[in-house]
Amino acid sequence: xxxxxxxxxxxxxxxxxxxxxxxxxxxxxxxxxxxxxxxxxxxxxxxxxxxxxxxxxxxxxxxxxxxxxxxxxxxxxxxxxxxxxxxxxxxxxxxxxxxxxxxxxxxxxxxxxxxxxxxxxxxxxxxxxxxxxxxxxxxxxxxxxxxxxxxxxxxxxxxxxxxxxxxxxxxxxxxxxxxxxxxxxxxxxxxxxxxxxxxxxxxxxxxxxxxxxxxxxxxxxxxxxxxxxxxxxxxxxxxxxxxxxxxxxxxxxxxxxxxxxxxxxxxxxxxxxxxxxxxxxxxxxx
Ligand code: GDP
Numbered sequence: 657x658x659x660x661x662x663x664x665x666x667x668x669x670x671x672x673x674x675x676x677x678x679x680x681x682x683x684x685x686x687x688x689x690x691x692x693x694x695x696x697x698x699x700x701x702x703x704x705x706x707x708x709x710x711x712x713x714x715x716x717x718x719x720x721x722x723x724x725x726x727x728x729x730x731x732x733x734x735x736x737x738x739x740x741x742x743x744x745x746x747x748x749x750x751x752x753x754x755x756x757x758x759x760x761x762x763x764x765x766x767x768x769x770x771x772x773x774x775x776x777x778x779x780x781x782x783x784x785x786x787x788x789x790x791x792x793x794x795x796x797x798x799x800x801x802x803x804x805x806x807x808x809x810x811x812x813x814x815x816x817x818x819x820x821x822x823x824x825x826x827x828x829x830x831x832x833x834x835x836x837x838x839x840x841x842x843x844x845x846x847x848x849x850x851x852x853x854x855x856x857x858x859x860x861x862x863x864x865x866x867x868x869x870x871x872x873x874x875x876x877x878x879x880x881x882x883x884x885x886x887x888x889x890x891x892x893x894x895x896x897x898x899x900x901x902x903x904x905x906x907x908x909x910x911x912x913x914x915x916x917x918x919x920x921x922x923x924x925x926x927x928x929x930x931x932x933x934x935x936x937x938x939x940x941x942x
Contacts, residue, residue, distance in 0.1 A: 676829075695784055727935075
């Protein structure tokens with residue numbers, strides 16, 4: 657992530673999203689299916705000002721399917737329109753379209769009753785950096801579009817991208833929101849999944865958090881990947897063991913930094929399998 661959020665940036669991002677909202681019918685809010693709550697902007701409700709909104713749990717191919725189902729159920733119970741998508745491999749796009757149509761159905765029905773043609777649904781994709789906004793826009797458009805965020809000083813006319821089916825149009829520049837780092841757990845979850853750069857937080861701390869979380873949530877996957885019979889209870893010992901197993905030893909000591917990088921790389925490249933680091937139960941939503 658190239659963006660460091662400071663109050664000035666936040667105010668500007670918010671202004672840009674607000675401007676775009678005037679042009680659209682539906683907000684498509686992308687979050688990371690592995691960390692759906694941590695990868696959203698906590699002020700998004702306020703920022704989107706009551707526009708109909710579809711939540712998309714993206715990167716569902718990398719998330720634990722059982723946990724993704726639990727998120728879908730928990731959010732639907734709260735009357736939130738939500739779909740799971742794998743934008744990279746174009747999975748779930750039909751459901752996404754139906755979700756957007758459902759949000760507009762009443763309004764469109766009323767328009768038709770009055771003899772008016774509702775036209776295509778106009779949508780804006782929003783989300784934090786790296787969540788898959790550009791990928792999704794390209795997949796929905798069915799072709800590669802040079803998706804750019806808003807750059808300071810560059811004024812650009814908004815373009816509408818017609819989608820493959822033709823029933824929806826997307827703004828070509830997504831709305832970029834900022835994650836909220838103030839809660840340390842949010843920072844660790846975003847760092848572990850690769851949503852934010854490692855240098856924002858301490859690498860050792862991210863790796864220790866990850867070792868602890870994986871031991872608690874996915875012990876079998878962890879044992880299998882690193883050929884460990886019994887997981888040590890202590891996260892430092894676990895990282896050391898992982899380092900030893902992979903020969904990351906010099907002068908008789910495990911290279912803790914290399915072991916940390918290895919664990920995080922393996923998680924981010926799905927070598928440890930499909931993993932979710934946040935469940936509805938973590939937020940008393942189960
Ligand atoms: P943006 O910053 O929100 O526009 O994010 P990008 O579209 O640039 O995606 C960031 C990274 O996530 C890229 O490496 C994409 O290939 C990857 N990505 C996006 N969507 C998915 C998905 O559904 N599954 C997987 N596995 N990777 C994805």
